[in-house]
Amino acid sequence: MKRSNLFLPTLKENPTEAKITSHRLMLRSGMVRQSSSGIYSWLPMGLKVLKNIEKIIRLEQDLIAQELLMPTIQDSEIWKKSGRFNDYGKEMLTFIDRHEHQLLYGPTNEELITDIFSKNIMSYKSLPLCLYHIQWKFRDEIRPRFGVMRGREFLMKDAYSFDISKEDAIKCYNRMFLSYLRIFNKMELKAIPVSADTGPIGGDLSHEFIILADTGESEVYLDKNILKEEIPNINYNDSKGISKLVDTLTSFYAAADDKYDEEEYMNIVNENNRLKTKGIEVGHLFYFGSKYSIPLEAKVNSKEGKVVPVEMGSYGIGVSRLVGAIIDAHHDDKGICWPESVSPFLIGIVNLRQNDIECSNLSDTIYNNLLSKDVSVLYDDRDEGAGIKLAEMDLIGVPWQIRIGPRGIKNGNFELLQRKTGDITEIKVKDMEKTINKLL
Amino acid sequence: MKRSNLFLPTLKENPTEAKITSHRLMLRSGMVRQSSSGIYSWLPMGLKVLKNIEKIIRLEQDLIAQELLMPTIQDSEIWKKSGRFNDYGKEMLTFIDRHEHQLLYGPTNEELITDIFSKNIMSYKSLPLCLYHIQWKFRDEIRPRFGVMRGREFLMKDAYSFDISKEDAIKCYNRMFLSYLRIFNKMELKAIPVSADTGPIGGDLSHEFIILADTGESEVYLDKNILKEEIPNINYNDSKGISKLVDTLTSFYAAADDKYDEEEYMNIVNENNRLKTKGIEVGHLFYFGSKYSIPLEAKVNSKEGKVVPVEMGSYGIGVSRLVGAIIDAHHDDKGICWPESVSPFLIGIVNLRQNDIECSNLSDTIYNNLLSKDVSVLYDDRDEGAGIKLAEMDLIGVPWQIRIGPRGIKNGNFELLQRKTGDITEIKVKDMEKTINKLL
Numbered sequence: 049m050k051r052s053n054l055f056l057p058t059l060k061e062n063p064t065e066a067k068i069t070s071h072r073l074m075l076r077s078g079m080v081r082q083s084s085s086g087i088y089s090w091l092p093m094g095l096k097v098l099k100n101i102e103k104i105i106r107l108e109q110d111l112i113a114q115e116l117l118m119p120t121i122q123d124s125e126i127w128k129k130s131g132r133f134n135d136y137g138k139e140m141l142t143f144i145d146r147h148e149h150q151l152l153y154g155p156t157n158e159e160l161i162t163d164i165f166s167k168n169i170m171s172y173k174s175l176p177l178c179l180y181h182i183q184w185k186f187r188d189e190i191r192p193r194f195g196v197m198r199g200r201e202f203l204m205k206d207a208y209s210f211d212i213s214k215e216d217a218i219k220c221y222n223r224m225f226l227s228y229l230r231i232f233n234k235m236e237l238k239a240i241p242v243s244a245d246t247g248p249i250g251g252d253l254s255h256e257f258i259i260l261a262d263t264g265e266s267e268v269y270l271d272k273n274i275l276k277e278e279i280p281n282i283n284y285n286d287s288k289g290i291s292k293l294v295d296t297l298t299s300f301y302a303a304a305d306d307k308y309d310e311e312e313y314m315n316i317v318n319e320n321n322r323l324k325t326k327g328i329e330v331g332h333l334f335y336f337g338s339k340y341s342i343p344l345e346a347k348v349n350s351k352e353g354k355v356v357p358v359e360m361g362s363y364g365i366g367v368s369r370l371v372g373a374i375i376d377a378h379h380d381d382k383g384i385c386w387p388e389s390v391s392p393f394l395i396g397i398v399n400l401r402q403n404d405i406e407c408s409n410l411s412d413t414i415y416n417n418l419l420s421k422d423v424s425v426l427y428d429d430r431d432e433g434a435g436i437k438l439a440e441m442d443l444i445g446v447p448w449q450i451r452i453g454p455r456g457i458k459n460g461n462f463e464l465l466q467r468k469t470g471d472i473t474e475i476k477v478k479d480m481e482k483t484i485n486k487l488l
Numbered sequence: 489m490k491r492s493n494l495f496l497p498t499l500k501e502n503p504t505e506a507k508i509t510s511h512r513l514m515l516r517s518g519m520v521r522q523s524s525s526g527i528y529s530w531l532p533m534g535l536k537v538l539k540n541i542e543k544i545i546r547l548e549q550d551l552i553a554q555e556l557l558m559p560t561i562q563d564s565e566i567w568k569k570s571g572r573f574n575d576y577g578k579e580m581l582t583f584i585d586r587h588e589h590q591l592l593y594g595p596t597n598e599e600l601i602t603d604i605f606s607k608n609i610m611s612y613k614s615l616p617l618c619l620y621h622i623q624w625k626f627r628d629e630i631r632p633r634f635g636v637m638r639g640r641e642f643l644m645k646d647a648y649s650f651d652i653s654k655e656d657a658i659k660c661y662n663r664m665f666l667s668y669l670r671i672f673n674k675m676e677l678k679a680i681p682v683s684a685d686t687g688p689i690g691g692d693l694s695h696e697f698i699i700l701a702d703t704g705e706s707e708v709y710l711d712k713n714i715l716k717e718e719i720p721n722i723n724y725n726d727s728k729g730i731s732k733l734v735d736t737l738t739s740f741y742a743a744a745d746d747k748y749d750e751e752e753y754m755n756i757v758n759e760n761n762r763l764k765t766k767g768i769e770v771g772h773l774f775y776f777g778s779k780y781s782i783p784l785e786a787k788v789n790s791k792e793g794k795v796v797p798v799e800m801g802s803y804g805i806g807v808s809r810l811v812g813a814i815i816d817a818h819h820d821d822k823g824i825c826w827p828e829s830v831s832p833f834l835i836g837i838v839n840l841r842q843n844d845i846e847c848s849n850l851s852d853t854i855y856n857n858l859l860s861k862d863v864s865v866l867y868d869d870r871d872e873g874a875g876i877k878l879a880e881m882d883l884i885g886v887p888w889q890i891r892i893g894p895r896g897i898k899n900g901n902f903e904l905l906q907r908k909t910g911d912i913t914e915i916k917v918k919d920m921e922k923t924i925n926k927l928l
Contacts (some may be wrong), residue, residue, distance in 0.1 A: 055554050055617060057608035081604055084563035084591065089604055092554045092619075114495050114532045119641045120560055120624055121593075123524035143583035145640075146628045151524065153561075153593075164521055164529055168497035177495060179532075184560055184624070188586045200585075201559045 049393070050415075051428040055092050057081075058440055068263040070372035071195030073384050077444045079371075086192025086200030093444065094371065096392035096424075098203065101235065101370050102182055104389060105205050108231045112223045112284050113178035113207050118160050120184055124150040126159040130343050136248055139187045153186035158249065158340050158362055161208040165358070166346040172212045175348065175358070178220055180207035182367060194263070196368045197328065203367040210358045212350060214337065217359035221253065221335050222290045224363045228257050228331045229279045229297075231365065235374055236387035239330065240274060242302040249362060251336025256304060258327035261376040267305040268327040271317045274300035304329075328373045335361040378468075384445030385468045393426040395487065396446035400434040400453035410462065411452050414480060423488060442467065448487055489833070490855075491868040495532050497521075498880055508703040510812035511635030513824050517884045519811075526632025526640030533884065534811065536832035536864075538643065541675065541810050542622055544829060545645050548671045552663045552724050553618035553647050558600050560624055564590040566599040570783050576688055579627045593626035598689065598780050598802055601648040605798070606786040612652045615788065615798070618660055620647035622807060634703070636808045637768065643808040650798045652790060654777065657799035661693065661775050662730045664803045668697050668771045669719045669737075671805070675814055676827035679770065680714060682742040689802060691776025696744060698767035701816040707745040708767040711757045714740035744769075768813045775801040818908075824885030825908045833866040835927065836886035840874040840893035850902065851892050854920060863928060882907065888927055 056078040065082075066072035074080050079094030090098055106115065124142065127133035141153040154160065161179060169177065182205045192200050207224065211217040225241065232239035237259050244256040258268055277297060282289040301317045303309070304327065313322070341347065341357040350356050366373075378385045388394060395418060399411040411427065418425040426446060428437045434453065441449050451463040461474045464483060475483050496518040506512035514520050519534030530538055546555065564582065567573035581593040594600065601619060609617065622645045632640050647664065651657040665681065672679035677699050684696040698708055717737060722729040741757045743749070744767065753762070781787065781797040790796050806813075818825045828834060835858060839851040851867065858865040866886060868877045874893070881889050891903040896914070904913045904923060915923050 053554075055556070055608075055614075055619060078608075081607065083559060083600060083603070084561070085587075085589070087559045087561055087563075089559060089600070090557040091604075092556050095555060095557045098557070114493075115535060116495070116532050117530040117535045117538070119523060119527045119529060121524070121527055121626065121641050123527075138586045141583065141585065143581065145581065146578045146630065147525075149525070160523060160529070163523070164531075167521065168495075168518075174495075179495060186561065190586065201561050 049426055051426060052430050054426070056444075057091070058443060066195065068194050068197070068376070069379055070197065070263065070375035073375050073379060073443070074195055074372065077384060080196065086189055086198070088196055088199060088201070093392045097371050097386075097390055098368065100390040100392075101367055104234045105182070105231055105365060105367065108227045108234075109180050109205070109207065112220075112227055113180045115181060116179055117181045118154070118157050118164075118183060120154055120186070121151050122154045122160050124152055126163050126344065127152065130159050130340055132159070132248065139189065141186050141188050154183075155185055155187045156249065156362075156364070157181070157206055158208065158360075159344065162340040162344040162346045162360070165210055166344055169210070169346075169348060171349050172351055176209065176211050176216055176220060178207060178209040180205060180363075195372055197372045198265070199368065202369060205365040205367055207363040209361045209363070210346070211360075212348065212356070212358065214359050217335055217337070217361055218253075219287045221333060221361050222287070222294045223284050224333055224361075225255065225294050226279075226282060226284070226290050228333070228363075228365070232257060232259070232330065233279055234389050235370065236389065237330070237374065237377055238275060240268065240270065240302050240327065241297055242268065242304050243298065243307055244304065244332065245306045246334055246336070249334045249336065250339045251334045251361075253335040255298070255333045256329050257331035258304065259330050259373045259377055260325050260327050261373065262326055263376045264326035264328040266327050266329060267308070268325050269301070269303050269308050269313050270323040270325065271301040272321045272323045274302055328369070328376065329366070330370055330373050331363075331365045333361065333363050379445070382439070383443035386445040386447055388447050391445065391447050393424045393446045395423060395425045395448045395450060396441045397425060397427040397450045398434070398437045398441055398452065399427075399429060400437070400451060402429070402431045404454050406457050407452050407454060410457060410477065414450060414452070414462075417480070418484065421484070421488065423484075489866055491866060492870050494866070496884075497531070498883060506635065508634050508637070508816070509819055510637065510703065510815040513815050513819060513883070514635055514812065517824060520636065526629055526638070528636055528639060528641070533832045537811050537826075537830055538808065540830040540832075541807055544674050545622070545671055545805060545807065548667050548674075549620050549645070549647065552660075552667055553620045555621060556619055557621045558594070558597050558604075558623060560593055560626070561591050562594045562597075562600050564592055566603050566784065567592065570599050570780055572599070572688065579629065581626050581628050594623075595625055595627045596689065596802075596804070597621070597646055598648065598800075599784065602780040602784040602786045602800070605650055606784055609650070609786075609788060611789050612791055616649065616651050616656055616660060618647060618649040620645060620803075635812055637703075637812045638705070639808065642806065645805040645807055647803040649801045649803070650786070651800075652788065652796070652798065654799050657775055657777070657801055658693075659727045659731075661773060661801050662727070662734045663724050664773055664801075665695065665734050666719075666722060666724070666730050668773070668803075668805070672697060672699070672770065673719055674829050675810065676829065677770070677814065677817055678715060680708065680710065680742050680767065681737055682708065682744050683738065683747055684744065684772065685746045686774055686776070689774045689776065690779045691774045691801075693775040695738070695773045696769050697771035698744065699770050699813045699817055700765050701768050701813065702766055703816045704766035704768040706767050706769060707748070708765055709741070709743050709748050709753050710763040710765070711741040712761045712763045714742055768809070768816065769806070770810055770813050771803075771805045773801070773803050819885070822879070823883035826885040826887055828887050831885065831887050833864045833886045835863060835865045835888045835890060836881045837865060837867040837890045838874070838877045838881055838892065839867075839869060840877070840891060842869070842871045844894050846897050847892050847894060850897060850917065854890060854892070854902075854924075857920070858924065861924070861928065863924075
């Protein structure tokens with residue numbers, strides 16, 4: 049993409065309404081614009097990141113679940129059946145349609161998926177079943193803030209599992225646990241599983257996945273050793289191996305403020321290993337048995353010929369929130385430093401002297417070479433000063449910058465900068481091909 | 489995908505609520521389920537088709553426009569500014585949030601995109617600009633019907649163009665015209681452009697794209713010769729060539745009931761060339777000049793240093809409706825006959841004798857071979873009778889069926905059936921590789 053054609057309204061000044069880094073950088077780098085309190089439009093560059101995150105999630109979730117897509121608007125009837133219509137409170141946006149029928153904008157989908165299950169699945173033979181979707185949700189936050197971190201309309205991946213027994217349900221829970229570790233790892237995020245309250249979803253087993261970041265809204269108390277744990281290479285069929293991994297990870301002390309117990313923490317965790325920090329919740333696992341399957345009649349015929357309610361769990365990831373969380377974890381004072389896996393572009397080309405024919409020719413050549421290789425590339429071809437172009441490329445955080453200027457060209461060179469480290473390498477023009485291939 | 493693992497609740501009987509073919513077949517083939525009047529959940533197979541359609545649209549639209557994503561919920565203020573808040577009527581779903589602020593579920597996005605433009609673009613140098621998104625919309629239809637053809641929550645691709653002059657705006661309009669022809673063509677749909685009323689969008693130039701199908705809600709009056717026109721291979725930069733194509737296609741008489749004039753039709757179209765039929769609207773182009781840019785202050789500095797409102801157009805495609813339209817255009821009495829470009833699976837494998845070890849081995853071998861080639865394949869491995877399996881594979885409309893049975897195997901053969909034509913070819917097992925490669 050040529051910068052001169054891209055709709056990328058960057059800002060030079062920090063917007064006053066943005067209190068945290070990710071919000072500030074998302075506005076400044078032209079990724080999003082607010083249209084109403086807590087409701088955002090995703091401009092082209094923001095949308096690219098959102099889609100890259102979705103792609104990572106789908107690749108992992110498709111290994112253990114099937115994707116479907118439920119609507120944003122739900123019927124209030126099923127919420128009355130489950131008993132949550134009144135319980136959910138003012139965060140739920142409800143309204144009546146032209147025929148005076150009460151609807152709501154789904155804040156989560158336990159009721160609807162259970163209703164779909166109950167009408168279409170009759171036998172234990174169809175189990176285990178795990179379904180997920182990636183869909184916009186609405187929660188009418190009393191005080192929307194921090195940009196996409198606590199917006200009202202937000203994108204969520206939510207999966208739902210159906211099993212014949214608690215034992216099978218826990219196996220699915222554990223597979224999700226592993227899947228989440230892998231998903232966040234691919235985004236270069238260190239996600240800490242902490243045991244959690246179940247809140248309005250309910251149930252008796254729950255873990256949150258928390259990214260450590262100074263801008264987080266939760267206080268987190270950790271045993272530092274959990275940060276050293278690597279994710280082993282386990283197959284999703286290996287229930288035993290996964291169970292062992294979950295046991296290991298949950299054996300370290302890790303709690304958010306709602307579950308924190310000072311005495312326990314002091315007793316269990318050696319003083320040198322204590323870490324109190326802030327975190328951002330990006331994922332949540334729930335096992336809640338038959339809380340929804342009984343009232344919504346999600347029952348199957350068992351092997352023994354009995355009709356039994358299924359055992360369920362639900363598993364969420366805050367997709368739009370992750371965009372902010374990744375920025376909060378990956379930035380410096382110049383701007384964003386995208387991990388390659390989610391970056392809107394892999395390579396940026398900065399032509400430092402737009403009116404120099406040699407600079408333009410070499411820039412064009414490299415750009416066309418990258419396009420022919422199907423590399424995602426942003427080419428700043430604007431007639432602007434080098435300082436403006438470099439500052440913007442730093443701000444928007446493209447992982448690799450190719451800088452082409454008259455001084456380098458005189459020596460047959462261009463510069464390659466790695467955004468994360470700031471390391472600059474002089475590259476011979478004749479080694480261009482080799483250098484580019486190494487980045488792919 | 490193995491059929492035994494796929495959540496595909498097919499129905500043997502025709503659901504009584506379905507009055508038209510596409511609705512009936514979408515329910516029977518387990519693609520969708522209604523959750524509330526005119527609101528559907530897309531089950532895994534339906535979602536695959538929806539995504540394939542989105543992909544075709546993106547590939548073509550990305551050549552002339554940039555994708556962004558606006559939210560589903562909009563602020564009523566901008567609609568009050570444009571004057572449409574009261575005009576739009578009861579089809580617009582409005583509601584108030586917990587802070588008594590009035591919001592609405594977007595039925596279309598002219599206001600919001602114009603607002604985004606006005607706040608971020610200041611100069612003619614940023615023009616031409618064309619932006620699109622693919623997002624769920626809500627229109628509170630008084631009588632939702634025909635499944636996804638006239639639902640309330642529906643997926644739409646809507647693009648918006650911004651130009652400095654009417655001349656440039658018409659060039660963009662024409663590029664969209666060509667893009668739409670190509671998009672529908674790739675889905676194996678014959679789309680007829682007809683001049684149209686502008687309705688609540690407004691403006692003075694508009695075309696609908698209509699698919700001919702008996703289940704359509706619009707009457708269409710045609711000069712048959714338009715059906716013979718091919719789409720030439722024109723570059724999007726070739727404004728003259730595109731303009732000529734648009735002139736040619738719009739020179740044939742083609743009108744839906746709202747624009748039909750009997751006397752004109754009889755005068756212009758020779759009796760032998762008259763065709764009165766029914767159609768489904770799947771796309772709509774509008775040019776409306778400064779209708780929104782004036783009230784919403786989408787103005788730029790012109791080359792001459794004046795501040796001028798931009799010239800706009802909007803361009804919609806009914807993405808979820810297309811799923812139904814394609815089925816209405818591609819089916820027979822056994823079920824759906826998907827065009828390959830949108831089919832949920834390219835190849836289906838039917839093991840006709842599940843308990844025969846030779847049949848199972850060959851089926852497994854072919855399945856694994858296809859998976860290794862990254863071919864989308866559905867393998868019916870269930871322990872069901874051959875009749876049930878074949879009927880279901882016909883119903884769900886996979887373009888190619890590989891049928892493996894004991895009789896064929898005895899002769900070293902399997903059968904390859906083309907769903908659309910019903911043609912069956914006997915294939916030697918040793919020619920499997922070659923045969924499969926030909927389908928890819």
